[in-house]
Amino acid sequence: MKPTITAFKASPDQGQGLARDMRVRWALEEAGQAYDVRLVTFAEMKEPAHLVLHPFGQIPTYEEGDLTLFESGAIILHIAETRDGLLPAEPNARARAIMWMFAAVNTVEPPIVEYEQAQFTDQGKPWAAERRASLVPPIRKRLGELSRRLGDADWIDGDFSAGDIMLVMVLRRLDGDNLVEEFPNLAAYVARAEARPAYRRAFAAQYAVFEAAQAEA
Amino acid sequence: MKPTITAFKASPDQGQGLARDMRVRWALEEAGQAYDVRLVTFAEMKEPAHLVLHPFGQIPTYEEGDLTLFESGAIILHIAETRDGLLPAEPNARARAIMWMFAAVNTVEPPIVEYEQAQFTDQGKPWAAERRASLVPPIRKRLGELSRRLGDADWIDGDFSAGDIMLVMVLRRLDGDNLVEEFPNLAAYVARAEARPAYRRAFAAQYAVFEAAQAEA
The missing domain is CATH 1.20.1050.10 (Glutathione S-transferase Yfyf (Class Pi); Chain A, domain 2)
Known part of the structure; x- marks a missing residue:
C-alpha cells in the first residue's frame, strides 16, 4: 500500500532538506517505496484534523491503510521493518x-x-x-x-x-x-x-516543494 | 541467556531511580528476565574498557552473549522484541x-x-x-x-x-x-x-545500590 506522509507547505529551512520529512523521504527512497505527500501549513498543523494524526502538532506523519504514525524515528523503523534495504537481517x-x-x-x-x-x-x-x-x-x-x-x-x-x-x-x-x-x-x-541516489531523489523531492512555494509567493 | 547491564556505582540522583538504568531494569522486570548488574564509577565510564561498550561514555549498557547495546530506548526495544509482555502482537x-x-x-x-x-x-x-x-x-x-x-x-x-x-x-x-x-x-x-509490581522491584533494586554506596561512604 502506498503511504502518505505530511511535510511543510513552506519549510522554514528554505529547501535545505533539514526538516524531518527529509529523513522519511530518504528511507522510502532507499526501500524503493513510492509515496504521496500532503503539504500542511503551520496553521493547519495546529488544527484538530492534524492533531488526530500528530498530538504534538508537527510533521511528518505517516498514513498507510489503518496505520497512522508520527515521530520520524518510529516511521523509519516501521518502513525498515516492512521493506528491505534499511536493516541487516542478522x-x-x-x-x-x-x-x-x-x-x-x-x-x-x-x-x-x-x-x-x-x-x-x-x-x-x-x-x-x-x-x-x-x-x-x-x-x-x-x-x-x-x-x-x-x-x-x-x-x-x-x-x-x-x-x-x-x-x-x-x-x-x-x-x-x-x-x-x-x-x-x-x-x-x-x-x-x-x-x-536515494538521498538525492529525496532531496530533489523536498526541494521541488520549496521551489513551488517560492513560485506561489 | 542472562544479560548484564551497567549502572552508576554512586548515582547522582541519590536513589530516586531517575538514572537510565531504571528504565532498563523495569523493562527486564516486566519481561520476567533475570539480569546481572555491573556498577561503574564516573571515572570508569570514561576508560577504554567502558568506551568499547558505550562510545559516549554513559550508562546503561547491555551485554548478552555476543550482543552489546547502549542507549536505553534501543535496549528496551531489544528486550521487548525478544521477550513477551512489552509490545502488542498486532x-x-x-x-x-x-x-x-x-x-x-x-x-x-x-x-x-x-x-x-x-x-x-x-x-x-x-x-x-x-x-x-x-x-x-x-x-x-x-x-x-x-x-x-x-x-x-x-x-x-x-x-x-x-x-x-x-x-x-x-x-x-x-x-x-x-x-x-x-x-x-x-x-x-x-x-x-x-x-x-515490576516497577517496584526495579526501583527497589536500584535503591539497594544507593544504600550500599551510602554504607560504604
Whole structure:
C-alpha cells in the first residue's frame, strides 16, 4: 500500500532538506517505496484534523491503510521493518542499527537542537552570546566520540542502515557551522551519504516543494 | 541467556531511580528476565574498557552473549522484541507502541532535560532565574499535548507497553517540580505505573545500590 506522509507547505529551512520529512523521504527512497505527500501549513498543523494524526502538532506523519504514525524515528523503523534495504537481517547487527537510530535522536541530536534553537529563543536576551558559546563544547564532545567510533569505516556499523540515515540527518543540521568539518571522517561520512541516489531523489523531492512555494509567493 | 547491564556505582540522583538504568531494569522486570548488574564509577565510564561498550561514555549498557547495546530506548526495544509482555502482537499496535518510545525520548524529554541541566549550567549566572522561567512553558506545552492524547485511558495506546515505560520515566524526571501535577491524568498515569509490581522491584533494586554506596561512604 502506498503511504502518505505530511511535510511543510513552506519549510522554514528554505529547501535545505533539514526538516524531518527529509529523513522519511530518504528511507522510502532507499526501500524503493513510492509515496504521496500532503503539504500542511503551520496553521493547519495546529488544527484538530492534524492533531488526530500528530498530538504534538508537527510533521511528518505517516498514513498507510489503518496505520497512522508520527515521530520520524518510529516511521523509519516501521518502513525498515516492512521493506528491505534499511536493516541487516542478522539479529545482533539489526539491534545495533536500531541502537544508532536511538543514539542519533537521543544522544547526538539534543545538544545540536539546543544550539539551533538558542539562535531564536535567546535573541536579545542578556545571556545570548555567553550561552551560545557554552553550547558548542557539548556538540564538539559528541562529534568527537562519534568520530572515534566511526574511524575509517564507511558506515557506522557494517552495511548502510537506517541508523546511518538518522545520524547523517542529525549531523546535517550543523551544515554551515563548520563543526562537523573539524572531524574529517564525519564530513566524509555525510558526503558519502549525500551521494547516494536515494538521498538525492529525496532531496530533489523536498526541494521541488520549496521551489513551488517560492513560485506561489 | 542472562544479560548484564551497567549502572552508576554512586548515582547522582541519590536513589530516586531517575538514572537510565531504571528504565532498563523495569523493562527486564516486566519481561520476567533475570539480569546481572555491573556498577561503574564516573571515572570508569570514561576508560577504554567502558568506551568499547558505550562510545559516549554513559550508562546503561547491555551485554548478552555476543550482543552489546547502549542507549536505553534501543535496549528496551531489544528486550521487548525478544521477550513477551512489552509490545502488542498486532503489527499496527506494535508500531504505535514503538512510536511512543521515540516520542518519549525525542519530543517529550528534550525540554525537560534542558530545564534540568539549566540548574547546573546556569548556576550563579545573573540570568539564571529568567532563563529557568523561560524553560517551563515548552514543558507545559508538551505535557498538555500528552495529557490531551492520554485522556482518561490507563495507558498511552491500548495495553501497557514499552512506550509507557519510556514516557513514565521521562515524566518522572519532573518529580518535585509540580508540573506533571498540573495535569491530573498524567499524575495518575505515573502513579499507576509506579504501582506495578515490576516497577517496584526495579526501583527497589536500584535503591539497594544507593544504600550500599551510602554504607560504604
